[in-house]
Amino acid sequence: MTAEIVRTACPHDCPSACALEVERLSPTRIGRVRGNAELPFTAGVVCEKVGRYAERVHHPDRLTHPMKRVGAKGEGKFERIDWDEALDTVAAAFKAAEAEYGPESVWPYHSGGTLGIVQRYGIERLSRLFGYSGMIGTICVTPAMSGWAAGVGGQRGVDPVEIAESDLIVVWGGNPVHTNVNLMNHIQKARKTRGAKLVVVDVYRTSTMAAADIGLVLRPGTDAALACAMMQVILSEGIADEAYLAEYTDFDEEVRNHLGQKTPEWAAAITGLTVDEITAFARLYGTTQRSYIKFGVGFTRSRNGATSMHAASALPAVTGAWGHRGGGAFWGSFDIWNLDTTLVNADDKVGNVTRMLDQSRIGAILNGQEDALKGGPPIAAMLIQNSNTALVAADSAAVRRGLSREDLFVCVHEHFMTATARYADILLPASMFLEVDDIYKGWGHTALTIGPRVLDRYAECRSNLEVVNGLAKRLGSDHASLEMSSEELVDATLEASELGELSEIKERGWVDRAPSFADAHFLSGFRHADGRYHFKPDWAAIGPYHEGMPAIVDHWDVVDTVGPDRPLRLVTPPPRTYLNSSFTETPGSQKRERRPTAMIHPADAQRHGVSDGDMVRLGNALGDVVMHAKISDTAKQGVVIAEGVWPDDKFDRGIGINLLIDATPVPPAGGSAFHDTAIWLRAEAMQDAAD
Numbered sequence: 001m002t003a004e005i006v007r008t009a010c011p012h013d014c015p016s017a018c019a020l021e022v023e024r025l026s027p028t029r030i031g032r033v034r035g036n037a038e039l040p041f042t043a044g045v046v047c048e049k050v051g052r053y054a055e056r057v058h059h060p061d062r063l064t065h066p067m068k069r070v071g072a073k074g075e076g077k078f079e080r081i082d083w084d085e086a087l088d089t090v091a092a093a094f095k096a097a098e099a100e101y102g103p104e105s106v107w108p109y110h111s112g113g114t115l116g117i118v119q120r121y122g123i124e125r126l127s128r129l130f131g132y133s134g135m136i137g138t139i140c141v142t143p144a145m146s147g148w149a150a151g152v153g154g155q156r157g158v159d160p161v162e163i164a165e166s167d168l169i170v171v172w173g174g175n176p177v178h179t180n181v182n183l184m185n186h187i188q189k190a191r192k193t194r195g196a197k198l199v200v201v202d203v204y205r206t207s208t209m210a211a212a213d214i215g216l217v218l219r220p221g222t223d224a225a226l227a228c229a230m231m232q233v234i235l236s237e238g239i240a241d242e243a244y245l246a247e248y249t250d251f252d253e254e255v256r257n258h259l260g261q262k263t264p265e266w267a268a269a270i271t272g273l274t275v276d277e278i279t280a281f282a283r284l285y286g287t288t289q290r291s292y293i294k295f296g297v298g299f300t301r302s303r304n305g306a307t308s309m310h311a312a313s314a315l316p317a318v319t320g321a322w323g324h325r326g327g328g329a330f331w332g333s334f335d336i337w338n339l340d341t342t343l344v345n346a347d348d349k350v351g352n353v354t355r356m357l358d359q360s361r362i363g364a365i366l367n368g369q370e371d372a373l374k375g376g377p378p379i380a381a382m383l384i385q386n387s388n389t390a391l392v393a394a395d396s397a398a399v400r401r402g403l404s405r406e407d408l409f410v411c412v413h414e415h416f417m418t419a420t421a422r423y424a425d426i427l428l429p430a431s432m433f434l435e436v437d438d439i440y441k442g443w444g445h446t447a448l449t450i451g452p453r454v455l456d457r458y459a460e461c462r463s464n465l466e467v468v469n470g471l472a473k474r475l476g477s478d479h480a481s482l483e484m485s486s487e488e489l490v491d492a493t494l495e496a497s498e499l500g501e502l503s504e505i506k507e508r509g510w511v512d513r514a515p516s517f518a519d520a521h522f523l524s525g526f527r528h529a530d531g532r533y534h535f536k537p538d539w540a541a542i543g544p545y546h547e548g549m550p551a552i553v554d555h556w557d558v559v560d561t562v563g564p565d566r567p568l569r570l571v572t573p574p575p576r577t578y579l580n581s582s583f584t585e586t587p588g589s590q591k592r593e594r595r596p597t598a599m600i601h602p603a604d605a606q607r608h609g610v611s612d613g614d615m616v617r618l619g620n621a622l623g624d625v626v627m628h629a630k631i632s633d634t635a636k637q638g639v640v641i642a643e644g645v646w647p648d649d650k651f652d653r654g655i656g657i658n659l660l661i662d663a664t665p666v667p668p669a670g671g672s673a674f675h676d677t678a679i680w681l682r683a684e685a686m687q688d689a690a691d
């Protein structure tokens, strides 16, 4: 069989947002998936999990037809029904909820299963057309955004392809070898062609750090202390760009005096780094004009995550690195797109939404907590697309208690029988990206990627668009988008946004949306009203939970407190071949990731009587989980690393790691502190029999 190469784009929640080339073996079958070589950021590179996407799209466990629940909620017993019965049931449940409690009692819920304009955000039309509750999507980047907004303003920065011109690259609080592989390609090229240095700041020796010239392993939640001490060194040694500070920032004598106290000795006590490590990094950074910081979002998943991002984002303002090619910083592109989504997302009807609920507080919301419900009615009906909330949200026991409520109707639209799908009253089979059309914002670069469909419909699967359209029509709307196919909506959106013809863009696979040099480097001003970078942020303008946040750039000591009853700190970062809970079903990924593992420092292991390969129990007030121990000095003493959000069946009690994660919103605008959990640990009596 000769394979035809078809261009499309990756829909997964990943900063790489790759333009792809797929081997189409037949209208229903693919072979390998590769990166498009012409999009500069993708540059022909693709991650291993998507390289073998055939394993996911042709997986034997894919859901194939609509079903209704016949067992208990959470049990996973279903019976086949047809699409009309399924959609009629959901529409009737939405109407019944509205009749009893008003439209705000219906909550369409989504997350990053696909990031498409059509297939992800199209569900928001339900809230907008019918006045249902809306959703504030906080689970992923809100703490990062808040910290960046505090200092820089808008959500943009220097395009990572400019790394080709950098002399010093700092990867701060992210693990691109796992989560953003294309970035590594650009970093390695700069090292080869210019001798650029790579510094990695993390809380354990990640695979990214293994590739670095300098690796700094600090205590979790202490990045702001490192950043402030670096600024102290740079200012006191006279290597700051004083002219830049005066012209482009709100820096003044008060900030200077404040930072003057943040000595390397002060930061060493907080971070666990040595004074020499801090000083040497500060000097290297301070004396390199073309220094580029790529911020991950991992270091913002702590209670002080937004203040950490704010402090670290101040570094290029102190050195003036923003002014140079290959200099500056970046975490994500969110404000550069200028897409007209009036039609595709019913933006014209936003005014109908009277209650916005916090995605990350789903547990509190479904359990009727009044502040989480904002004083409004309880949630009585939901449609969930693109989200495995029962596994990935914080305080997952609370989420499941909520999903189990007999007086809550839940429709889940999914690819697989996930933890969340098991709670569905109606379970619908979803198309995968290869079977639909969409466009994606490359949040880790600056191209809008175009993802036309590659394969025919699989079994009875329907796209997110088709499900929402089918429901909205039954509920009585005649919005223009409801009669349009995904291809027509993509075309109409590109046209309304004045980006050209779909047929022509399809060939190339993307549209360049890079801001000009001056805008990306903020030479035309930072994105605040005064055009300046802010060392003194206005946290109150960013979110409601701003009380007590530092008035001037600082380390904020509010992380989960370790103590005698919970002496260790748990960090739960992404593994290489699982993407949140996606790909946990594919054999290639399962083979690489093996089993849930807690990496424990030798000194901690000894103190707790744990040996390599033992089963250990990790717990706190929310619950406890059991996994295998690996003894390793990868992190500081006192820090336990457990990569991955593993499915329930990998744990003895059938519930994953997020049982332990507290759902208190991260200041100032919400989000979850996934890497900020104080725990106790004990060796289980049973040795590792199954291994």
Ligand SMILES: Nc1nc2c(c(=O)[nH]1)N[C@H]1C(S)=C(S)[C@@H](COP(=O)(O)OP(=O)(O)OC[C@H]3O[C@@H](n4cnc5c(=O)[nH]c(N)nc54)[C@H](O)[C@@H]3O)O[C@H]1N2
Pocket (backbone or CB within 6 Å): 013, 014, 015, 112, 140, 172, 173, 174, 175, 176, 178, 179, 180, 201, 202, 203, 204, 206, 219, 220, 221, 222, 223, 295, 296, 297, 298, 299, 300, 301, 302, 571, 573, 574, 575, 576, 577, 578, 579, 580, 675
């Ligand atoms: N393979 C794979 N790829 C993914 C994902 C996945 O699960 N697997 N998830 C996708 C999603 S949804 C997102 S949002 C992105 C996230 O991509 P990144 O920006 O890379 O962010 P994270 O991967 O969350 O960051 C993880 C790193 O942050 C470190 N970290 C945790 N706490 C701290 C701290 O206090 N300080 C410092 N300096 N470092 C800390 C962790 O140890 C880990 O190495 O990746 C996406 N890509």
Ligand SMILES: Nc1nc2c(c(=O)[nH]1)N[C@H]1C(S)=C(S)[C@@H](COP(=O)(O)OP(=O)(O)OC[C@H]3O[C@@H](n4cnc5c(=O)[nH]c(N)nc54)[C@H](O)[C@@H]3O)O[C@H]1N2
Pocket (backbone or CB within 6 Å): 013, 111, 112, 113, 114, 119, 139, 140, 384, 385, 386, 387, 388, 389, 392, 393, 413, 414, 415, 416, 418, 430, 431, 432, 433, 464, 572, 573, 574, 579, 580, 581, 582, 644, 645, 657, 658, 661, 674
């Ligand atoms: N402990 C811990 N927890 C975390 C994190 C962490 O680092 N540590 N990371 C957090 C982060 S950054 C994020 S973004 C969240 C992610 O949380 P989620 O966005 O919920 O991510 P996934 O677990 O991958 O679940 C996405 C689901 O959507 C489904 N899906 C994919 N495409 C489609 C589609 O086209 N249609 C429909 N209907 N369904 C589809 C997939 O099959 C999958 O089950 O998890 C968070 N949870």
Ligand code: SF4
Pocket (backbone or CB within 6 Å): 010, 011, 012, 014, 015, 016, 017, 018, 046, 047, 048, 050, 180, 181, 182, 579
């Ligand atoms: S998951 Fe990320 S790296 Fe892998 S293909 Fe998709 S966008 Fe690219």
Ligand SMILES: [Mo]
Pocket (backbone or CB within 6 Å): 013, 112, 139, 140, 141
């Ligand atoms: Mo995320």
